[in-house]
Amino acid sequence: MKLEPNVPSGPLEKKWDKHRFDMKLVNPANKRKYTVIMVGSGLAGAGGAAAMAELGYHVKCFCYQDSPRRAHSIAAQGGINAAKNYRNDGDSIRRLFYDTVKGGDFRAREANVYRLAQVSVNIIDQCVAIGVPFAREYGGLLDNRSFGGAQVSRTFYARGQTGQQLLLGAYQALERQIGQGQVDMYSRHEMLEVVVVDGRARGVVVRDMVTGEIQTHLGDAVCLATGGYGNVFYLATYAKGCNATAIWRAYKKGAAFANPCFTQIHPTCIPVTGEYQSKLTLMSESLRNDGRIWVPKAKGDKRPPNQIPDAERDYYLERMYPSFGNLAPRDIASRAAKKVCDEGRGVGPTGFGVYLDFKDAIARLGKKKVEEKYGNLFEMYERITDENPYEIPMRIYPASHYTMGGLWVDYNLMSTIPGLFVLGEANFSDHGANRLGASALMQGLADGYFIIPYTIGNYLAREKFEKVADDHREVVAAEEAVVARTKRLLGVKGKRSISSFHRELGKIMWDHCGMARDKKGLEHALGKLPGLREEFWKNVSVPGSGQELNQSLEVAGRVADFLELGELMCLDALERDESCGCHFRLEHQMADGEARRNDEKFCNVAAWEYAGEETKPNRHVEPLTYENVELAVRSYK
Amino acid sequence: MKITLKVWRQKDAKSEGRFVTYEAPNVSPEMSFLEMLDVVNEDLAVKGQDPIAFDHDCREGICGTCGFVINGRAHGPKERTTVCQLHMRSFSDGDVLTLEPWRAASFPVVRDLIVDRGAFDRIIASGGFISAAIGGAQDGNTLPIRKENADLAMDAAACIGCGACVAACPNASAMLFTSAKISQLALLPQGQPERPDRALRMVAKMDAEGFGTCTNHGECEAACPKGIRMQFIGMMNAEFTKASASEGRRPGGLSEGGAG
Numbered sequence: 001m002k003l004e005p006n007v008p009s010g011p012l013e014k015k016w017d018k019h020r021f022d023m024k025l026v027n028p029a030n031k032r033k034y035t036v037i038m039v040g041s042g043l044a045g046a047g048g049a050a051a052m053a054e055l056g057y058h059v060k061c062f063c064y065q066d067s068p069r070r071a072h073s074i075a076a077q078g079g080i081n082a083a084k085n086y087r088n089d090g091d092s093i094r095r096l097f098y099d100t101v102k103g104g105d106f107r108a109r110e111a112n113v114y115r116l117a118q119v120s121v122n123i124i125d126q127c128v129a130i131g132v133p134f135a136r137e138y139g140g141l142l143d144n145r146s147f148g149g150a151q152v153s154r155t156f157y158a159r160g161q162t163g164q165q166l167l168l169g170a171y172q173a174l175e176r177q178i179g180q181g182q183v184d185m186y187s188r189h190e191m192l193e194v195v196v197v198d199g200r201a202r203g204v205v206v207r208d209m210v211t212g213e214i215q216t217h218l219g220d221a222v223c224l225a226t227g228g229y230g231n232v233f234y235l236a237t238y239a240k241g242c243n244a245t246a247i248w249r250a251y252k253k254g255a256a257f258a259n260p261c262f263t264q265i266h267p268t269c270i271p272v273t274g275e276y277q278s279k280l281t282l283m284s285e286s287l288r289n290d291g292r293i294w295v296p297k298a299k300g301d302k303r304p305p306n307q308i309p310d311a312e313r314d315y316y317l318e319r320m321y322p323s324f325g326n327l328a329p330r331d332i333a334s335r336a337a338k339k340v341c342d343e344g345r346g347v348g349p350t351g352f353g354v355y356l357d358f359k360d361a362i363a364r365l366g367k368k369k370v371e372e373k374y375g376n377l378f379e380m381y382e383r384i385t386d387e388n389p390y391e392i393p394m395r396i397y398p399a400s401h402y403t404m405g406g407l408w409v410d411y412n413l414m415s416t417i418p419g420l421f422v423l424g425e426a427n428f429s430d431h432g433a434n435r436l437g438a439s440a441l442m443q444g445l446a447d448g449y450f451i452i453p454y455t456i457g458n459y460l461a462r463e464k465f466e467k468v469a470d471d472h473r474e475v476v477a478a479e480e481a482v483v484a485r486t487k488r489l490l491g492v493k494g495k496r497s498i499s500s501f502h503r504e505l506g507k508i509m510w511d512h513c514g515m516a517r518d519k520k521g522l523e524h525a526l527g528k529l530p531g532l533r534e535e536f537w538k539n540v541s542v543p544g545s546g547q548e549l550n551q552s553l554e555v556a557g558r559v560a561d562f563l564e565l566g567e568l569m570c571l572d573a574l575e576r577d578e579s580c581g582c583h584f585r586l587e588h589q590m591a592d593g594e595a596r597r598n599d600e601k602f603c604n605v606a607a608w609e610y611a612g613e614e615t616k617p618n619r620h621v622e623p624l625t626y627e628n629v630e631l632a633v634r635s636y637k
Numbered sequence: 638m639k640i641t642l643k644v645w646r647q648k649d650a651k652s653e654g655r656f657v658t659y660e661a662p663n664v665s666p667e668m669s670f671l672e673m674l675d676v677v678n679e680d681l682a683v684k685g686q687d688p689i690a691f692d693h694d695c696r697e698g699i700c701g702t703c704g705f706v707i708n709g710r711a712h713g714p715k716e717r718t719t720v721c722q723l724h725m726r727s728f729s730d731g732d733v734l735t736l737e738p739w740r741a742a743s744f745p746v747v748r749d750l751i752v753d754r755g756a757f758d759r760i761i762a763s764g765g766f767i768s769a770a771i772g773g774a775q776d777g778n779t780l781p782i783r784k785e786n787a788d789l790a791m792d793a794a795a796c797i798g799c800g801a802c803v804a805a806c807p808n809a810s811a812m813l814f815t816s817a818k819i820s821q822l823a824l825l826p827q828g829q830p831e832r833p834d835r836a837l838r839m840v841a842k843m844d845a846e847g848f849g850t851c852t853n854h855g856e857c858e859a860a861c862p863k864g865i866r867m868q869f870i871g872m873m874n875a876e877f878t879k880a881s882a883s884e885g886r887r888p889g890g891l892s893e894g895g896a897g
Contacts, residue, residue, distance in 0.1 A: 051771045066692060066751075067758050069798055070700045086778060122774070129774035131767045131827050133791040140781030158791060164699055165794060172766035179762035187755070210649075210747055239694040273667045278675055279696045380698065383715075383722050384669075449771045497679045543682050548649065549748045551690055552682055 001256060001609045003622040006410040007111040012628050016115045019411070020454055024461035031056035034460050035219035037204055039191045039246050041068030043163075043170055043441060044424025045225030047448025050173035053182035055453055060217055061174065061183050062206055064190045064241055064554075069171040072227060072239040073444060076163025077284035077377065078147060079155035080127075080441040082120040087144055091152040093117045098629055100439060103149040103329050104404070104432020105581035105597065106631050107259070107605070109624060111411060112429045119450040120442050124156055126449060132169045134158050147437040148285050149329035149636075155438045160284055160376045166441055170448070189215075190554060191246045192485070193478040194222060194253045194420065195468075201250075201420035202468050205478045207486070209554060212547040214482050216475055220465045221419045221456060224250060225448065228403035228425040230263060232562045232569065233514070234499075234506025236400035237269055237282040243558035244565050247407050247426050255415040256607035256620060258408035258428035260565065261573035264435055264582050265515050266401030267333035270384055270394075271353040280399040281384055283356070284377055285437040288326045290361035290370065291394070293317050293333070295354050299344040305355055305393045316340055324636040331434045331582040331595075332636060334398035338515050339593065341397070348395045357393035398515060402440060404431040404582070405572075408607040408622070412455035413447060416607075419459065423447040428605065433581025486546045489556045494539030498552060501536050502559045505566055508532070513570050518586040522574040526567065533563045568608060568617065575619060578602045599631050638664045638730035640673065644689050645737045650745050650753075656735070659689075666726035670713065671696060671703065673725055689736075690749040698722040698862060701797030704804070705750040706737040711801035711860040719799065719862040739800050741809035743847045754800050756846040757814060763842035764835040765818040767827050786824045793821040795863045805860035808849030813857040815843045816873030817865050823876055833880035840877050 008019040026034065034057050038049040041063040049061040063071060083096040096117040101108055124142070128134065135143040135157050144153040158165035177183040188209040195203035195216065203218035229244035230236045251257045268283045294313045301308065316336055318325045328336070337354050340346065347353045362370050367390060371378070378389045385395070406428040413421045413429070424444040431439065468475065508528055512521035536559070544550040579588040579595035580602070588596040597603075605622040640661040647654030661677050668676075671693050678688035694702040698719040705720060707713035713723045728734070736750060744752040782790075794817070802813035819836050822828035828835070851870055858867045 047771075054770045065694060065700075065702060066754060067798070069758070069761075070694055070702050072695060072700070075695045075697055075699050084777075122772075124777045125774040126769070126771055128777035128780060129767065129769040129827055131790075131822050131825050133787055133794050133821065133825065134777075135791075136782055136784045136787040138784050140783055140787075141778045158794075161699065161795065164797075165791075168794065172761060173771070175758060175762040176766045176768060178758075185758075187758075239700060240696060241694050274665060276665065276668055276672050276676055278669070278672050281697045379717075380722070383698075383718055384724070386724070386726060453771070493685075495683060497683050499675070499679060541683050541685070543685055544687055549690060549751070552688060 001416060001618070001620055003256065003408065003416070003607055003620055004410060005109060005622060006412060007109070008411065012110065012114050015111050016118060023454060023458035026457045026461045028056055032058055034058065035060060036456060037217055037219045037222045038062070038225060039204060039223065040071065040225035040227065040426070041171070041174065042071035042073035042225060042227060042424060043167055043444030044448040045071065046167065046170040046174040047445050048223060048225060048423055048452045049183055050170060050177050051449050051453040052456060053177035059177070059183045060186065060219065062186045062189045062191055062204070064188065064209065066187055068174055068185060068187065069168060071167060072242055073167045073441065074164045075239065076441055077160045077282065078286040079145065079157035079162045079438040080123065080166060081147070081154050081438040082124045082156060082442065083117055083154060084121055084124060086142060087153045089152045091154050095152065096120060096154065099150050100430065100436060101432065101629055102632070102634055103436040104434050105595065105634055106432065106599070106603065106626065107580050107624065108430055108432030110626060110628055115451070116430050116443060116446050119446045122450060123442060123445045127166060127169055130169045130173060132158065132165045145286060146289055146327065148288060148327045148333070149436040157286070160286070160374065163441060166445065170445070191226070192249060192482045192557070194250050194417070195475055195478045196253050196417060197468050197472060197474045200418045203475070205482045207482065210549050212545070212550065214479060216470070216479055218468050218475070220460060221421065223421040223423055223452060224407070224426050225423040226426045228406065229562070229565055230400040230403050232505065232566050233400040233509050234502045235272065235277060235280050237266060237280050240279060243561070245558050245561045247422070248561040248565055250407060250415065250417065250420060252610050253417060254610065255417045255420055256408040256609050257405070257568060258605050258607040259405035259572065260569045260608065261513065261576060261583050262404035262433050262581065263400060263569070264330060264402040264404060265334045265398040267330055267337055267398050268356060268396045269399035269401070270381065271348055271350060271397040281380070282399070282401060283381060283394065283396055285330065287356060287374060287377060290365070290373070291326065291356040291358050292360060293326055293354055293356055295340045295345040295347060305347070305357070314340070314345070321636045328636045329434060329436060331584070334515055335584060337398055353395040353397045355393040356396045358389060359393070362390065402435055404428065404433060404435055408605065412458065413451055414455070414459065421452060421456065423452055433583050485557065486553065489542050489553060489560065490546060492537060492540050492542065494541050496539045496541060498540055498542065498556045498559055501532065501540060502562065504532060505563055509566050509569070513573050516584050516586055517573050519574065522570050525570045526574070529563065529567045529570070536560065536563055572606055572608065576602055576606060603631065638666065638725070640664050640728060641733040642677065643733065643735045644749070646689070646749055647746050649748055654746065664725050666724065668725045669696070669721060670723040670725065671721050690751050692751045693721055696721040699797060701799040704739060704799045704801055706739065706804060708735050711739070711804040712862055717862055717864050739804035741803045743809065743811070744800060744803065752800070754798070756848070757798050757800065757811070759846060760811065760815055760839055760842045761818065764831070764838035767822060768831060769827065780826055782825060790821045790824040793817040793824070793865065793869050796865050797863055799862065801860045801862060802857035803848065805856040806849065807854055807856065808852060810851050810857070811843050811846070811848035812851040812870045812873065813861065813865055813867065815839050816869040819876055820869040820872045823872065832876070833883060836873065836876035836880045840873070
């Protein structure tokens with residue numbers, strides 16, 4: 001396998017412009033002759049499907065939810081970055097590019113990140129044009145706030161529901177195309193296989209989740225915008241349905257999986273309360289603008305927070321990172337929380353929690369202003385915990401939130417399978433080893449609205465497509481594989497619940513491939529996972545049949561894939577013998593506990609090629625070259 | 638605590654349904670309602686029985702996927718709370734809870750507590766958008782919007798499309814849902830060019846999907862987990878009336894194409 005990034009030549013600032021000119025175009029009258037398959041309907045999926053349909057392509061869009069509007073982009077709270085420099089505070093495309101590369105601890109491809117920063121400004125304009133109700137100032141202009149890892153205010157927001165509003169904008173654009181017949185929408189359909197014919201992606205096999213019917217949909221190119229795989233940890237801020245199945249099936253068909261160990265643990269989530277817990281809820285990072293994070297200075301201090309005087313509190317982020325303070329990047333803030341809790345200074349019933357306190361913000365701004373900014377987040381917190389954050393500080397703890405790793409793509413967002421494009425969180429491209437806040441929405445919409453509409457045309461215009469017969473042997477083989485897997489899952493008829501396997505997997509991953517990793521722990525996990533997988537296939541209980549709506553069957557298939565993916569994550573974490581961003585190897589740290597990169601050996605992307613069942617996958621490397629930024633030690637002090 | 642559940646079980650749209658009683662013996666008040674159901678379901682599955690099918694996804698009250706009726710109330714007893722955010726501390730030991738799917742002809746039952754809300758998507762597809770194709774939009778700050786209008790548009794835009802308003806309405810009306818989108822877009826300058834057509838088309842589609850009309854019961858607003866207000870229904874009615882009166886336009890009457 002050869003990893004060809006296909007980055008255009010020329011100066012960084014001109015690459016995308018040059019590439020847009022160099023790319024081949026599909027004549028407007030010919031576009032309707034092409035069918036593009038889009039799997040997923042979040043910001044990248046809905047945005048890309050709408051954009052391509054507007055150009056005239058025939059698009060088939062699939063999602064597992066009952067409506068495209070449910071995709072988990074909807075849950076993003078804080079905001080979306082754009083280098084508008086409306087604040088006059090020194091922002092620029094170059095600065096957003098630099099912040100993103102640095103935030104990712106120098107493990108992202110320069111050219112991709114620069115393009116992302118360039119189109120960020122167009123995203124805001126487009127969203128305003130389609131009626132996204134961004135927050136406004138009294139003068140009627142767009143408001144901004146600041147976010148972790150940046151010293152400028154470049155984050156646009158819609159209360160604490162930015163993801164919802166951006167997604168509904170993309171969803172409405174998609175529905176417009178559905179209404180016009182340009183997009184065929186398949187809700188409650190789950191993709192279970194990619195069809196690869198003559199080395200090119202030509203279709204997907206899906207299961208109609210209501211009737212159980214297995215269907216094949218063929219076209220000229222396939223796009224996966226199926227999100228991240230953070231539910232591998234079981235407890236995560238992801239929606240319950242988020243899964244890795246689409247990208248895992250593609251991986252097993254030949255798409256390289258890049259940097260699987262780069263997973264982000266978000267610092268501000270509501271802590272775990274019990275064994276039955278099904279998910280963790282994020283509290284937007286924007287809260288760190290005004291909330292101050294602390295733990296008691298003394299170990300085991302069980303006094304209620306309001307009885308602990310200021311002098312006995314350790315505002316540890318402000319102490320450790322005076323220039324960024326509570327706005328230190330996510331990986332750093334998460335690790336710091338873990339550190340103080342491991343020292344025995346954590347709060348709450350489990351000791352795995354830290355305070356996020358608004359006392360000073362309320363004193364400074366008044367309760368009304370705080371309510372205006374964060375009211376819905378405070379309400380959400382109170383609903384879950386039954387505690388009033390205006391009076392008692394919030395308790396928060398890190399949780400799995402985002403995966404920077406994903407299918408490897410070139411500059412055109414094409415995977416190592418020609419014709420298979422990967423968008424949004426599902427690809428690995430822009431965030432390196434750590435994503436900054438308010439950059440996921442930016443990347444999802446950049447890929448969907450502004451990149452895939454160009455690069456798909458270039459691919460389609462350069463290739464010749466003959467119709468694939470419905471009974472082509474690759475089509476039949478893909479269908480048979482789906483039927484066989486479904487049958488196998490239903491046929492185990494064991495005694496153990498699906499979620500008990502998922503919980504056990506999650507615990508192994510959290511303990512050994514979470515916020516901190518080391519050789520011993522990773523090898524331990526790699527020793528345990530095959531046994532867990534084996535037990536799953538011998539003893540899982542999946543009731544019901546395949547010919548009906550069967551939620552157990554859906555979940556079982558996803559957990560089966562997570563059990564395999566977990567192993568690849570550990571393998572990747574083990575081989576990347578350095579610390580960078582969210583990938584923190586205990587063996588590689590500075591005297592002060594910061595991550596120590598090894599640029600000589602690991603200034604690269606590791607892309608894994610599937611080599612067959614029970615065979616170690618092949619690790620390929622794409623070297624990263626930095627021509628426009630200096631490989632510096634990341635400092636937020 | 639111990640909870641008794643009487644749950645509507647229905648295999649698919651064509652089968653007949655019935656209530657089945659289940660016991661949830663070890664419920665913690667810290668559990669969410671759906672986590673309580675997870676525990677019941679895990680137990681059923683291990684026994685080889687069919688778990689209760691219910692829709693859910695984000696479990697943080699924003700995706701709008703979840704929702705069913707608990708003791709006659711859409712999303713249960715707690716105000717402004719989706720069923721995924723409802724916690725068992727809202728109930729007492731020994732409670733008997735009846736769980737039913739949304740009841741509305743326009744939301745056919747798919748299975749158990751799951752209904753088909755595709756009608757909502759079709760209402761949006763009929764006009765709930767601004768036709769600004771992607772690419773080349775002008776700078777966002779060239780369209781200043783009065784803060785009050787932007788805030789009110791955001792209030793309307795907060796709808797999560799869960800369908801509780803329809804389930805709570807004695808007429809199974811979708812006017813709260815439809816009016817929220819019509820109002821949001823009517824309040825923004827970008828929404829003006831399509832404003833009359835949007836109101837006419839979306840109202841026509843809402844009627845065609847078989848939803849009832851509003852007779853001012855106010856149950857929708859009471860059931861809405863996002864606090865969408867009935868004032869938007871008033872705005873929609875005004876939009877519809879104005880649009881109907883102006884230019885004699887009717888849905889579908891737009892001219893296409895042009896000279897040359």
